[in-house]
Amino acid sequence: MSNRTQETKWRRLDNTAKLFPVITDESLSNVFRVSATLKEEIVPEILQEALEEIIVWFDGFNVRLRRGFFWYYFETNKKVPRVEEESTYPCKFIDPQSNQQFLFRVSYYKKRINFEVFHAITDGMGAMNFLKELTYHYIDLKKAQERGEKITLRPSRDCILDIEDSYLKNYKKVPNKPYKNKRAYQLNGDLLYLDTTSVIHGYINLNELKLKCKSKGVSITKYLTSVLIWCIYNEYMNKQENQDPISINVPINLRGFFDSTTTMNFFAVSSIEFFSKGCDHTLEEIIDIVSNQMDRNVAKERLEETISYNVSNEKKALIRFTPLALKYIILQIIYRRVSRGNTMTLSNLGNINVLPEYEDDIENFHFIIGVSKKQKMKCGVSSYKDKLEVSFTSVLADPYLQRAFFRTLSKEGISVTIESNGVINEKM
Known part of the structure; x- marks a missing residue:
């Protein structure tokens, strides 16, 4: 020890x-x-x-x-x-x-x-x-x-x-643009009984998914985000016009953009928005919208602006020297306002690689995100070997969004196997 x-x-x-x-x-x-x-x-x-x-x-x-x-x-x-x-x-x-x-x-x-x-x-x-x-x-x-x-344990290579x-x-003192905060469409419905969380995993054939994404000319994250928006548009909005956009929070790992290996937080959030104009939208149209927005949002210049804005606020003397008790009140108000701007989160950890000598001992990896008051459902994504896993956490009693998501993938020719923690026992 x-x-x-x-x-x-x-x-x-x-x-x-x-x-x-x-x-x-x-x-x-x-x-x-x-x-x-x-x-x-x-x-x-x-x-x-x-x-x-x-x-x-x-x-x-x-x-x-x-x-x-x-x-x-x-x-x-x-x-x-x-x-x-x-x-x-x-x-x-x-x-x-x-x-x-x-x-x-x-x-x-x-x-x-x-x-x-x-x-x-x-x-x-x-x-x-x-x-x-x-x-x-x-x-x-x-x-x-x-x-x-x-044996004596030492950090692995x-x-x-x-x-x-x-x-x-990576902070640079450059002109920065404040966030635009609009109210987003919210997922509502009957809630599960107190302190209960539903977890539904979908295990997806990674090669089939890659082929589908290649045929669409988009990344896995773009494609899955598009399918998620498509299902919210169909299952919650019922293909109707709505003045509030579906807004998906997509965290972006900044390490590759700025040559960082930190184990502390280093990410930014890209908000992908879709405004429903009625019942004529197609999945292909949504894929184009998502792809164009994500390309703009993950450009290094845009990410530098985000870092600049966030860090510059922290450096302001008025904020730095405000007592924590008062910061509590101010930040709570800001958070409540900002949190209204998100429908849900889709976070993709990407492909998980392990050292070759441990591959035979490890079956799989999983990624689950806790829900919040305004985001009653969230989605974590990760892949290992030939399998990609999409994990929905939810406090909503009806799983029709999760069901629609996985059925859409199946209709697109992608093999999916479902597993859950048993809180919701409906057929997917």
Whole structure:
């Protein structure tokens, strides 16, 4: 087991992270989950040992949240994180007081290792980096135990430990444009019973999906976003005209654009909008609209503008020296206004690669996003080997959007297999 005697360090939250502690409570967790399913049942004692060994390497995760006079900040957490058997629905609020002050949660269920993270400490790419390292060393320890050997764990050759604030590094003092915030169409309906979350996974043949996207001349993210909008237009709007646009939040990983390897948050959000003019819209038309918007929104110049606007606001003296208690009130008001501008989120982690020596031990990866008050359904996407997984989390009782989404893919000639957590048992 690792020695927990460490020097106490502190550091600032990154630009994106500063908002999350202010708006988070039990009804808005800002928690997401990445999971790895292995070929054999999880041994909790070995998983606990692996977690204790690797957590000290990750300064970005080995922290607790402290409240300052002007902002929250992170401080080294000298306590020991605890592995638990999964006993509740995914992406629930992480209460530091009952979690050894940590802002993440590691659990297991049968063959699956779950890593749930409060968004203030990292984004999906940073979390996946940690999960892969935890999984590698769990496998190493288990095999060593089976051989009757003891091993010394070291970071793997693709482990990333960088905690650079890439927002600040790439900030340029240039003219910036404020966000335009319009009210978006909202998904409403009967809710599931209290504290219940539906999770529906669709496992998609990746080669078939790639061929379909190639025939349309678009990326996987563009295509899936288009299908999602098409299904909302059909199932919720009933193909009617509506003054509120369907607005899909699509997080963009900024690391490739700005040569960053940080494990802290480093993403921007592209809002893809579709205005329904009535009953004549086609999927092909929506694909063109989505593709053109995404091309504009993910241009490096546009992303630099986004970073500039966000960081420049943080640097304003009026904001910097406003006491945190007052920031609470201001940021809550801003968030409530901004949150009305989104229908739902589709986040694609992309293809997940693992070191070759671990491929035979890992069956699959999963990505689940916690819902919010204004976004009662969210969609996480990831791929591993020849399979792409689309995971819907929802607190809406009727699954007709999820059903329409997967049936649309099937009609497009793409093979889909469905799995759920059993909260909704209707046929997909």
